[in-house]
Amino acid sequence: MGHLVSSGPKVLIGADGARTENFLDGLDPRSRLLAALFFAILVVSLKSLAVLALGFGVSLAMLLATRLPLKGTLRRMAAMDGFIIFMLVLLPFTVPGTPLFFVFGFPFSLEGALKAAEIALKANAVILMLMVLVGTLEPVTLGHALHRLRTPETLVHLLMFTVRYISVLHQEYQRLRGAMKVRSFRLRNSLHTYKSIGYLVGMMLVRSVDRSERILAAMKCRGFTGAIPLLDAMRFSKRDAVFAALVSVVGGTLLILEWGNGTAY
Template sequence: MGHLVSSGPKVLVSADTVSANSVLDGLDPRSRIAAALAFAILIVSLKSLTVLALGFGLSVATLLATRLPVKATLRRMAAMDSFIVFMLVLLPFTVPGEALFFLFGFPFTFEGLLRAVEIGLKANAVILMLMVLVGTLEPVTLGHALHRLKTPETLVHLLMFTVRYISVLHQEYQRLRAAMKVRSFRLRNSLHTYKSIGYLVGMMLVRSVDRSERILAAMKCRGFNGAIPLLGAMRFSARDAVFTVVSALLAVTLVVLEWKIGAAY
């Protein structure tokens, strides 16, 4: 299975500088996945803006400690923000509460602003931690770690094949678009353009099905029986124990702060 994804994208986040970093190297991938999942569940369950800000600060501190490229990582996180920015902008106008001002007759409420800040902190803290702990894993390593964590094999297969063949489908799309440009096709607001784009999507689907059948036949010829051959053993070490203890202490600290702040109100 490893040869199927070896030529695809290596990691979600470029980790060129991680080779000289000793913080993540040596940790069992399962520890990193479990820590990221536990952190996400914890952050989503928090309500206090102060504690959420601390959680986001913890994500930033982890990013700095691992010496990942800060600008590139934050740029990818900003791309995620572009999907939720419209929701965050609309929340102050849709959540009932005390109006701070009116815009075109719509009240901008303080409660809606707090809700937008809460969602923004949660989303950015979780995504940043996932990018640091999980995004730097190679797809093959991530797939094997998920398999050892008893993730259904079908989902693991989908992950590994998706990572590998996204680039293949992109190349196929580029070839079809080049063929259209050679025939003097230009994007316009016309029925001909809409039909051409529809033909392009249809041809992509047809060629994808054809390629998937060839890949399946090639895999069967190589003895693939639906199981993932594990390329190496994964073992928890003393380093993973320290990482787990530190992560647990930080999680307990956030929970205690959340409880104290909630009790104060």
């Protein structure tokens, strides 16, 4: 299974420039996965804006400690914000509460603004921590770690094949788009454009199914039986114990502060 993803991306989230060594490289990948899961569950359960801001600060501190490219990582996080920005903008106008001002007759409520800030802090804190702890893992290593954590093999297979072949499908898309441009196709607001894009998507689906069947046949010819050969010998070390203790201290501190603040609003 390892050779199937070897020509894919080195890590799930690439860095802009050379990647430097950091303290996470010596940790067991399972420790990083469990820490990311624990942090995500903890942050989602928080309500106080002050504590959530502190949680986001922890994620940012991890980013700085691992010496990942700050500009590139924050740009990818901003791309994620693009999926929720409309919800965050509309929340102050849809959540009932104390109106601060009016826009075209619609009240901008304080409660809605606070809810939007809460969601934004949670989403950014979690995604930034995932990019630091999980996004810097090699796909094969991540697949093996998930398998050793008793994740269903089908899900592990889907992850590893997706990471490996998404670039191949992108190249196929670029080839088809290039062929359309050679034939003087230009995007316009017309029925012809919509039909052409539909044909493009349909051709991508057909070729994806055809490629998947050929890949499966090639794997069966090489003796693939549906099991993942585990090539990495993963063992928890003292460094993992120290990291787990540090994560527990940070998590416990956030919980204590949350209980101390009570209901923030």
